[in-house]
Amino acid sequence: MSEHETSVGFYILIFVILLVLTATTVGAAFINLGPLNPILVLAIATTKALLVVLFFMHVKGASEKMTKLVILAGLFWLLLLLGLTLADYGTRLWS
Amino acid sequence: MSTTAIAVAEHENYLNKEYGIKSWLLTTDHKRIALLYLMSITFFFFIGGFFALLIRLELLTPAGDLVQADTYNKLFTMHGMVMVFFFLIPVVPATLGNFLVPMMIGAKDLAFPRINLLSWYLYIIGGVLIMHCMLTGGVDTGWTFYTPYSTAFTNTKIIEAGLAAFVAGFSSIFTGLNFIVTVHRMRAPGMTWSRLPLFIWAHYATSIIMILGTPVVAITIVLVAAERLFHLGIFDPKLGGDPLLFQHLFWFYSHPAVYIMILPSMGIISEIITCFSRKRIFGYKFVALSSIGIAVLGFLVWAHHMFVAGMSVYAALIFSFLTYLVGVPSAIKVFNWTATMYKGSISFSTPMLYAFGFLGLFTIGGLTGLFLACLGIDVHVTDTYFVVAHFHYIMVGGVLMGYLGGMHFWWPKISGRMYPEGWGRLAALIVFIGFNLTFFPQFILGYLGMPRRYWDYSHMPEFQILNVLSTAGSTILGVGYLLPMVYFLWSMRYGKLAPDNPWNAAGLEWKTSSPPTTYNFDETPVVDFEAYDYEHIKDTEVPGES
Numbered sequence: 290m291s292e293h294e295t296s297v298g299f300y301i302l303i304f305v306i307l308l309v310l311t312a313t314t315v316g317a318a319f320i321n322l323g324p325l326n327p328i329l330v331l332a333i334a335t336t337k338a339l340l341v342v343l344f345f346m347h348v349k350g351a352s353e354k355m356t357k358l359v360i361l362a363g364l365f366w367l368l369l370l371l372g373l374t375l376a377d378y379g380t381r382l383w384s
Numbered sequence: 385m386s387t388t389a390i391a392v393a394e395h396e397n398y399l400n401k402e403y404g405i406k407s408w409l410l411t412t413d414h415k416r417i418a419l420l421y422l423m424s425i426t427f428f429f430f431i432g433g434f435f436a437l438l439i440r441l442e443l444l445t446p447a448g449d450l451v452q453a454d455t456y457n458k459l460f461t462m463h464g465m466v467m468v469f470f471f472l473i474p475v476v477p478a479t480l481g482n483f484l485v486p487m488m489i490g491a492k493d494l495a496f497p498r499i500n501l502l503s504w505y506l507y508i509i510g511g512v513l514i515m516h517c518m519l520t521g522g523v524d525t526g527w528t529f530y531t532p533y534s535t536a537f538t539n540t541k542i543i544e545a546g547l548a549a550f551v552a553g554f555s556s557i558f559t560g561l562n563f564i565v566t567v568h569r570m571r572a573p574g575m576t577w578s579r580l581p582l583f584i585w586a587h588y589a590t591s592i593i594m595i596l597g598t599p600v601v602a603i604t605i606v607l608v609a610a611e612r613l614f615h616l617g618i619f620d621p622k623l624g625g626d627p628l629l630f631q632h633l634f635w636f637y638s639h640p641a642v643y644i645m646i647l648p649s650m651g652i653i654s655e656i657i658t659c660f661s662r663k664r665i666f667g668y669k670f671v672a673l674s675s676i677g678i679a680v681l682g683f684l685v686w687a688h689h690m691f692v693a694g695m696s697v698y699a700a701l702i703f704s705f706l707t708y709l710v711g712v713p714s715a716i717k718v719f720n721w722t723a724t725m726y727k728g729s730i731s732f733s734t735p736m737l738y739a740f741g742f743l744g745l746f747t748i749g750g751l752t753g754l755f756l757a758c759l760g761i762d763v764h765v766t767d768t769y770f771v772v773a774h775f776h777y778i779m780v781g782g783v784l785m786g787y788l789g790g791m792h793f794w795w796p797k798i799s800g801r802m803y804p805e806g807w808g809r810l811a812a813l814i815v816f817i818g819f820n821l822t823f824f825p826q827f828i829l830g831y832l833g834m835p836r837r838y839w840d841y842s843h844m845p846e847f848q849i850l851n852v853l854s855t856a857g858s859t860i861l862g863v864g865y866l867l868p869m870v871y872f873l874w875s876m877r878y879g880k881l882a883p884d885n886p887w888n889a890a891g892l893e894w895k896t897s898s899p900p901t902t903y904n905f906d907e908t909p910v911v912d913f914e915a916y917d918y919e920h921i922k923d924t925e926v927p928g929e930s
Binding site: 355362363366369370373374376377378379380381382 | 683
């Protein structure tokens with residue numbers, strides 16, 4: 290249960306980081322970085338998702354193998370969704 | 385006998401422990417929640433059925449003469465929405481699943497009883513929204529909400545209907561979550577994974593799909609709302625979006641949703657066939673793992689709904705191949721059920737008649753699914769009545785046959801009363817005849833080229849005979865569905881009192897009283913027998929037979 294004993298301050302810190310990252314995403318929309326724009330916002334979104342999963346959902350430090358299995362299954366399913374959708378987008382005749 | 389039966393009826397059970405509306409609306413007993421679901425789901429079944437009847441009446445004549453074209457679009461949309469989201473998806477897991485999952489594994493309740501009640505309230509909120517949507521104009525996009533029509537063109541109630549599906553989706557996620565945790569954590573001593581009834585394996589596989597698939601359709605609905613309300617370019621090509629992206633996201637959930645519907649019914653069929661053949665299931669592990677196989681492979685086939693939509697031909701090849709693969713675990717089940725009956729002591733009680741119906745209809749539905757997985761044939765019959773017939777053979781012929789079989793099988797446990805066996809068999813026969821008369825002509829209609837979703841076919845009057853047959857069948861089917869409702873209600877007052885195990889069936893749910901007590905078992909059972917241990921159940925006479 291040690292992973293549940295993290296202080297309230299720590300959670301507030303994570304929350305503030307999430308807010309800052311959200312503001313960065315909004316800010317990035319006003320700066321033209323060319324092809325880097327989507328890469329940047331996707332990187333920020335991934336970081337935010339990781340923070341939520343690891344800390345708010347207590348996956349970091351979780352001792353249960355089942356929890357890890359559930360996370361891995363979720364990621365695998367996301368991979369299926371993205372991978373097989375890209376099978377269409379990657380080979381479609383756009384003309 | 386009668387003295388024993390009366391003693392059985394008078395014991396305290398989940399039905400007579402408390403009375404009053406509050407004891408039902410605030411209950412956390414999984415059995416009472418199952419009955420709450422049963423009543424509300426039956427209500428939506430008749431709403432959806434009413435729309436179906438209007439559709440069939442319109443198609444009785446080639447001219448569009450009963451309703452306006454716009455009304456017809458709304459009729460098939462609301463029929464699809466109500467039947468898919470408010471009937472077929474929850475019908476078995478939320479009723480029989482809720483009632484039986486804890487009992488079959490020797491638990492007192494589900495892992496999260498209050499979340500279980502919350503799931504029913506979410507279902508009701510979704511149901512109220514969809515009813516309000518229907519009564520104030522409805523939706524005309526088809527239940528699939530295809531973009532950009534749904535986001536940029538139609539002026540019907542997309543947001544409200546989407547919200548209804550969104551809320552009902554969470555109800556389904558909660559049910560799935562509850563089942564998974566319950567099966568992992570609350571099995572009775574000795575109830576190992578290899579002793580679980582196949583009904584449980586089927587519900588476990590269904591729960592995986594509910595949890596992993598439903599959030600995707602929820603997100604997709606939010607994206608539709610975002611594009612419709614705020615003109616964010618996601619799916620509309622005019623705004624820089626891609627309409628096929630919607631179809632990918634929608635079918636990523638909505639194809640596996642078919643397996644949410646059919647897997648629990650398959651679980652029921654395993655229970656019925658073993659009981660009424662008096663035999664252990666043939667190939668337990670294969671039947672159990674084929675449920676998981678269907679759940680996993682079912683996620684890899686979604687784009688077969690999009691073969692002619694403009695997707696890449698290379699991706700279409702991949703999805704065609706993967707679709708053929710999903711036929712393998714389905715066939716394993718059908719062959720193993722058939723092998724179970726081989727040299728079994730088969731009796732023709734009502735649940736078994738429904739199981740026979742399931743086997744025939746699901747096989748036809750499944751095999752025509754393989755026709756549609758074939759790219760060449762799919763191009764010919766896309767958006768025709770062939771597709772309509774195919775999925776009704778699965779979703780009505782398969783799911784409903786299983787559900788009705790299960791309702792008859794467990795009705796003595798649920799209500800403590802026996803239904804009239806003769807009427808039961810008659811109704812099963814009427815459903816089977818009515819179903820085939822309704823939907824088999826649609827295969828021929830579709831193959832000959834009748835498109836689906838047309839309200840007027842006066843330019844092709846040669847299709848009328850088959851349409852008349854189909855409409856006639858639907859009225860017979862309607863009678864077949866009404867009959868069980870009437871005699872189930874009748875039996876609650878006048879039916880013979882049910883013994884604890886009227887079918888001499890294996891399984892923990894038959895070792896408790898009929899109806900069960902609030903916590904199912906007076907003492908936690910210890911499981912020292914294998915699943916479907918029929919060779920050790922000496923009495924082979926099935927009371928329904930005598």
